[in-house]
Amino acid sequence: MPALKAADVEQALRKGGSARVDVDVAPKFKPGQRVAVRNLNPLGHIRAPRYVRGRSGTIDRDHGVFVFPDTHAAGTGKSPQHVYSVRFEASDVWGPGPPGDGAIYIDLWDDYLEPA
Amino acid sequence: MPSGDHGHDHSDVPSDLALRVKALESLLVEKGLVDPAALDVLIDTYETKVGPRNGAKVVARAWSDPAYKMRLLSAGGKAIAELGFKGRQGEDMVVLENTDTTHNMVVCTLCSCYPWPVLGLPPVWYKAAPYRARAVRDPRGVLKDFGVTLPENVEIRVWDSTAELRYLVLPQRPPGTEAMSEENLAALVTRDSMIGTGLAKTPGQGEAT
Numbered sequence: 001m002p003a004l005k006a007a008d009v010e011q012a013l014r015k016g017g018s019a020r021v022d023v024d025v026a027p028k029f030k031p032g033q034r035v036a037v038r039n040l041n042p043l044g045h046i047r048a049p050r051y052v053r054g055r056s057g058t059i060d061r062d063h064g065v066f067v068f069p070d071t072h073a074a075g076t077g078k079s080p081q082h083v084y085s086v087r088f089e090a091s092d093v094w095g096p097g098p099p100g101d102g103a104i105y106i107d108l109w110d111d112y113l114e115p116a
Numbered sequence: 117m118p119s120g121d122h123g124h125d126h127s128d129v130p131s132d133l134a135l136r137v138k139a140l141e142s143l144l145v146e147k148g149l150v151d152p153a154a155l156d157v158l159i160d161t162y163e164t165k166v167g168p169r170n171g172a173k174v175v176a177r178a179w180s181d182p183a184y185k186m187r188l189l190s191a192g193g194k195a196i197a198e199l200g201f202k203g204r205q206g207e208d209m210v211v212l213e214n215t216d217t218t219h220n221m222v223v224c225t226l227c228s229c230y231p232w233p234v235l236g237l238p239p240v241w242y243k244a245a246p247y248r249a250r251a252v253r254d255p256r257g258v259l260k261d262f263g264v265t266l267p268e269n270v271e272i273r274v275w276d277s278t279a280e281l282r283y284l285v286l287p288q289r290p291p292g293t294e295a296m297s298e299e300n301l302a303a304l305v306t307r308d309s310m311i312g313t314g315l316a317k318t319p320g321q322g323e324a325t
Contacts (some may be wrong), residue, residue, distance in 0.1 A: 003148055003154065004154045009158055014203040017204070017207065019207075020208055041154050063208070063210075067280075077250070083279045101272075102273060103274070104278065105274070105275045107276070107278045107279035107281050
């Protein structure tokens with residue numbers, strides 16, 4: 001890959017590089033549905049934070065179809081799939097807390113989730 | 117590495133991290149993978165051109181123009197691009213509205229994901245482990261450290277940017293600003309209010325930081 005030239009920096013930054021994929025992939029889950037994060041424990045980094053692996057939440061919204069970084073980084077393909085914002089009640093993640101302790105919204109790919 | 121006001125002997129060798137960065141930079145340049153002139157343009161862009169004043173303009177427009185606010189909340193990236201802000205690390209934007217009953221706060225627990233076109237590069241604390249670990253576990257405590265105490269009936273929603281979506285918080289418009297121009301409103305919008313670790317300033321509270 002040739003090095004980015006000074007004259008091309010502005011255009012490259014403005015263009016960006018979306019990981020959104022324009023393909024028709026059926027979502028596995030719908031907003032409002034209860035899901036659990038699969039308790040994955042591979043060697044190395046994945047994008048499902050450890051603090052919610054095995055926890056249950058509710059699909060808040062479907063962001064659309066994106067490249068799946070785990071396979072893409074490993075060179076085994078883009079595996080396009082839906083990414084959702086999943087709402088986890090703080091008390092479901094950390095245990096009972098003070099009242100009104102809120103919620104955590106985490107962006108998760110289809111392959112990280114299973115029906116709860 | 118920062119130099120400046122320090123008391124140690126200048127014959128100290130640079131830190132391991134500084135040496136590693138220098139070694140990497142030399143290698144990348146020597147192998148032709150990085151053009152130093154391009155690096156200078158990149159650094160200048162995020163030092164002098166792209167920063168949280170962009171986001172402040174977006175927020176002030178949303179406060180002033182209800183139709184724009186609706187577009188911003190339903191299709192963040194497109195509405196932000198109307199003001200000319202778009203590109204790297206802002207490709208897929210979501211805007212979160214703070215209200216009397218909901219306060220949104222953004223973190224990236226896995227690394228340091230941040231909406232560059234509207235906020236520039238993230239502050240050091242945003243990338244540091246203490247904020248990343250504590251924002252999801254004790255958001256009220258973090259807010260308190262930032263000098264913000266919210267009523268108990270306000271639900272705090274912490275958004276962990278684990279995927280490719282980038283989040284911008286639309287802070288609440290401060291009271292007493294009904295007659296203010298969009299430009300003056302923008303001066304009330306702080307960087308932290310758009311991360312959700314702060315609130316917009318009220319008139320007379322001084323310049324935004």
